[in-house]
Amino acid sequence: MDTAAPRDDDAPCPCGRGGSFGALTFARCCGRWTGPGAPPAPDAESLMRSRYSAYVRGDGTHVTATWDPLTRPGDLDLDGGPQWLGLQVLDAGDDGVEQGHAAAHVEFVATYRGADGRVHRMHERSRFTRRGERWFYVDGDVT
Ligand SMILES: [Zn+2]
Numbered sequence: 001m002d003t004a005a006p007r008d009d010d011a012p013c014p015c016g017r018g019g020s021f022g023a024l025t026f027a028r029c030c031g032r033w034t035g036p037g038a039p040p041a042p043d044a045e046s047l048m049r050s051r052y053s054a055y056v057r058g059d060g061t062h063v064t065a066t067w068d069p070l071t072r073p074g075d076l077d078l079d080g081g082p083q084w085l086g087l088q089v090l091d092a093g094d095d096g097v098e099q100g101h102a103a104a105h106v107e108f109v110a111t112y113r114g115a116d117g118r119v120h121r122m123h124e125r126s127r128f129t130r131r132g133e134r135w136f137y138v139d140g141d142v143t
Helices: 044-057 060-065
Strands: 083-098 101-113 119-131 134-142
Touching: 044 060, 044 083, 044 101, 044 119, 044 134, 083 119
Parallel strands: none
Antiparallel strands: 083 101, 101 119, 119 134
């Protein structure tokens, strides 16, 4: 289904965390929560950022592994997806407990170059749920 993620762990993290003072490297940012044996992301925003970075890096394994089993697509193919250009997190917070699980949301804008060659903005409010120690992406509303 997917290939191994490229080993550019010392490059600036695709999620852009660190800002104008110098983005964190992937290894020190989303890479901490990505890959076999990695500890769970500590909060929904960190998980969301790691998922964005996985989309950029073509790491379908991480995207799938962090998707709520109840809403996860049966077959995920990142090939042919858009070229992701950047991420801006607008808001993130906890939403209490829903159906016995901690819930949280992250609102973000991701920019990408579409098949038409133009730059587009995707504005989404994503929902996350925590099962045990791990946060999972549930779904999102695109505005
Ligand atoms: Zn990152």
